[in-house]
Amino acid sequence: MKKFVKLVPVAILLLFISAFTLNKTTHNGYEIGDVAEDFSLKNIDGNMVSLADYKDAKGFIVTFTCNTCPFAVMYEDRVQALNEKYAAKGYPVIAIMPNNTDVKPGDALPEMKKRAEEKGFTFPYLIDEGQKVYPKFGATKTPHIYILEKTNKGNIVKYIGAIDDNHKDASAVKVKFVENAVDALLKGEEVQQKETKAIGCSIKV
Numbered sequence: 143m144k145k146f147v148k149l150v151p152v153a154i155l156l157l158f159i160s161a162f163t164l165n166k167t168t169h170n171g172y173e174i175g176d177v178a179e180d181f182s183l184k185n186i187d188g189n190m191v192s193l194a195d196y197k198d199a200k201g202f203i204v205t206f207t208c209n210t211c212p213f214a215v216m217y218e219d220r221v222q223a224l225n226e227k228y229a230a231k232g233y234p235v236i237a238i239m240p241n242n243t244d245v246k247p248g249d250a251l252p253e254m255k256k257r258a259e260e261k262g263f264t265f266p267y268l269i270d271e272g273q274k275v276y277p278k279f280g281a282t283k284t285p286h287i288y289i290l291e292k293t294n295k296g297n298i299v300k301y302i303g304a305i306d307d308n309h310k311d312a313s314a315v316k317v318k319f320v321e322n323a324v325d326a327l328l329k330g331e332e333v334q335q336k337e338t339k340a341i342g343c344s345i346k347v
Contacts, residue, residue, distance in 0.1 A: 171280010172288065174336045177296035178204075181275045183238065183268035186255040191266045193236070193290075193297060200232030201291040201300070201327060203320060206281040208239045209257045210248040211343035213309055214284045218261055220305055220312055221285070224320060225265040233289075233324050235265040240276035240284065243269075245346040276345060283342035289323050289333075300327060303338030 172178055182192045193202060205221055207214040225235035243250040251269050258267045270276050279288055280302075289301035301323040306315040323333045 171278065172299045172302070174299055174302065176299045178288070178290050178299055179278060180297070183270060183275065184251070185266045185268050186251065186258050191236070191268055196234060198232065199234060199292055201289065201324075202297065203228065203233055203235045203324065204279070204288040204290060205235055205237045206240050206276055206279070206284055206286040206288075206345070207237050208241050208246070208249045208284045208343075209253055210241070210246050211284040213342035216309055217285050217305055222261065222263060222265070224305070225263075227321075228324055229265070231324075231328060233328070237263070237265055237267045238270050238275060239267065240270045240273060240281060241346040242273060273347065281340075282345060283340040284345060285342050286340040287320055289320065289327070291327055300333050301336055302340075304340050307338075309341050 178193075180193045182190045185191045193199075196202070203224055207217070207221065209215075221235060221237065229235065239249055239254055241249045247253070254267050254269060257263075279286075281288070285305060287301070287303060287305055288299060290297040291300045301320065303319060305318075305320050306312075307317040307319070308315045317335075319335060319338050322335065326333045
């Protein structure tokens with residue numbers, strides 16, 4: 143009985159520590175409703191780009207992506223289509239390459255520039271040198287999407303997750319998560335599906 147009594151407080155302590163650790167792990171990066179910090183990252187043209195540069199924007203479709211991930215490649219045309227559809231409406235795509243280029247040399251800036259020219263990207267393709275920006279967002283995959291709404295309080299996170307519900311086949315998509323979210327924001331409505339699971343390659347550190 144004495145051993146049992148002594149073990150109970152220890153067990154409770156271990157549960158508390160586990161819960162605390164789990165809480166920290168699951169809440170890394172921005173959550174819905176958080177204000178996203180601005181950043182200044184190098185574009186493929188050599189210029190530095192920040193969200194503040196977009197004076198007339200209503201918000202942003204921030205896309206963590208890269209050259210080398212098959213999932214990101216499958217979504218390239220759809221990311222381009224998002225920019226073509228929404229940039230003029232105030233929600234431009236801002237693409238950020240988060241990988242360590244020592245691990246993935248195919249994602250280095252010259253290769254990013256080459257890929258953007260081949261695909262005809264009309265959005266900035268920025269490199270997260272030093273990998274300082276993606277951890278703030280909490281991005282873990284390529285692609286990983288964050289929709290921000292520009293407000294007087296700052297750029298508020300309104301959606302986090304995948305572009306749509308079918309990474310393999312654009313023609314088979316049934317739910318367009320990003321489009322639904324941006325359409326709602328443009329109408330002044332609440333985003334109904336605020337978070338989905340990002341499907342893609344892990345970001346290389």
